[in-house]
Amino acid sequence: MPPSQFGAQLVDNQALSGGYFTLRFACDPACGAPLSGIEPGQFIMVRGEWGREMLNPRAFSVLDAQPDGSFSILIKIYGRGTAALSALRPGGLVTVTGPLGRGFSAPAGATQLLVAGGVGLPPLHLQAKRATEAGRAGGVEMFYGGRDADDLVLTEALEDWGVKVTYATEDGSRGHRGFVTVALQERLRAAKASGEAVEVLACGPTPMLRAVRTMGLAHEVRTLLCLEEEMACGFGVCLGCAVPVRGPKPYKYCCSDGPVFDAREVRWS
C-alpha cells in the first residue's frame, strides 16, 4: 500500500511495566484504514500537535493495525518526542505518515527465530501475531530479552497465541539470566546439529543486533535485522538515515531500502 499522510486520534494510552506505553489510535474515518495491510517491520512517522520547537516527526514500528483503521505503537520514554507522546490523552491528535519502508516476509519453510530486545519488540510481536492468524504459530519462536522482568511487556498475548517464547533478563528476574543472544546461540547450535532449517529476524538495541548478526553469519543462517536510524522524513528524501552496506554503493537508506536489511549486506565492523 502506498504511503499517505493522515490524522489520527488517541483512543487509549496504557502504561505498562518498565516505563513502556502502548498507544492505540483511530484514523480519521475519511482516510479508511491506511495501515491495515502493514507488514511487520514497516513503520510510521508520528507528529503530535506540539508546535515547531520539535520540528520533525518520530519514527515508530507498528505494533498492530486493524481493518477498522485503528493501530497501535509501543513507546518508551527516551527523549522529548516520546515524553510528549506518553502524555497524550484519549482524543489527542497526531499526524501520521505511512506505511513506510519494507518489512519482514511471512514464514515460509524455515522456522523463524524472532529476536526482540527492549523497545524493538513491535515488529516481532506483529510477526508472531500474523503467523498465528495464518495458522502458523509453530512456524515462529520468540527470543525476548530485557534488563529485568518489568522490561518484558505484552507477553500474555504471545502466550495466548501459543507462540513458544524464550525470555532472558540481565538480572535473571525472568527466564534465562543474561543476554537474549545467549539463548539464541544455543538454539542455533541445536538447529545446526539436527539439520533444522531456521532463519533469524531481529529488532532491538544496536549491540544486540551486532551480536545477532555475528551469530547468524557464523551459523550461515538467513538473518534479517530491523534497523533504526535518525530520520527527518521517513520516505527517502532527506537522506539522513543512511545505513553502511556492502555492494556497488556504500550506503542504503533505513527508511526506503529498509528498515529490514539482510545481515550479510550491512557493513558493520
Next chain:
Amino acid sequence: MSAPVRTTPISPDAVDLTTTFAGLSLPHPMMTASGCFAYGQQFAHFMDVSQLAGLSTKGISPAPRMGNPLPRICETASGMINSIGLENVGAEAFLAEKLPYLADLDVSVWVNFFGEDADAYVRCAEMLSAGAERGIDVLEMNISCPNIKKGGIEFGTVPEVAHRLTKRCVEATSLPIVVKLTPNAADVPAMAQAVHEAGAVGVSLINTITAMGIDVRTRKPRVATMYGGLSGPAVKPVALRMVHQIHTKHPDIPICGMGGIVSGEDALEFLMAGASCLQVGTANFSEPPAGLRIRDELRALMAELGISNIPEIVGCIGRHDPEPPYAPEESWT
C-alpha cells in the same frame, strides 16, 4: 512604534498570487527547495506536485557522489542540522532517469548543481544544458554548501571568486543561472551583486547556516563531519535579514527567498523583505504538501490584509516613525 497599515479585507478570490522572477512567470510564489524534495517522485504519493510553482532538485554534480558517513542529521530547537554530503546520482543519470518525470510536471524545474572545483562547475553546467529542451528551466548554482571540502567555501564567500565562477558557468550554458547564496559570508549583498554582474539572472537564499550539535553523553558531535548546516524555522530571522539587505542595496536583483518558511505569514514576511518567489525546504520532511498549504495560507492572509497582488508588497518594508527628539529636562512628576 507605527500603527498597522489600514486595509480593507478582500475576497480570497480577488487575490492574485502570480509573480515574476527574472522573467519567469509563476502562478504563485511557492516552490520547494533543493535537498528537501529529492527528484520529486516520492512526493506524488502525498500531493499533486504540479500544483507547486516550481521545484529545485537535489544538487547535481558531474559524477555521482555517495554522501557522508553517519550520523548525518540531528534535530535542534526549531531546526535541524544536516551533513548529507551532497549525495546525488550525477548529471548523466539525472538527465536520463530523473528529468523525464520532472519534465512532465507543470512546474518550473530548477536544477541545483555544483562541482568539486571550478572546472567541475563549468562541466556540470555544460552537461545539464542538454536538458534545456527537455524540461529544465533554470540552473540553480550552489556556491554555498558547507558540506564539501576542497576550498568550496571560497566560491560562496569571496565576491571576486564567485564572480569569476558565475561568469564561466553563464558562458557555458544557454540556461538562465540563479546563484544560491550562503549565509556564511561576510557581505551577502556584495556576493549578490558580484554574481548578478557576472550574468546570473537572480539569487536564491539562504542555504543552511554552518552549525554544530554536541552529544554530552558520548562527547561526540551530533553529525559525523563535526559541523553541518542548520535549517528550519530557527534560521528564518537571519534569512529575512539577508533578503532584505540585498533588496535594499540592489532592488534590481531578483530574489528567491527561503529559510524556515512553514506558514503563509512566513511567506509574506519574505515577500515584504524583497523576495519575489519562495522555496520551502525543511517543512517538506514532516509535511510533504507543506508548499501547497503555505500557498493557501498566503492567499487567505493577503485577503485578510487587503493585499490584492504580489508586486504591491515585494520589498515594501518601511521604517518605524521617528520619535520626538529628546532633551534632558527636570522631572515632570
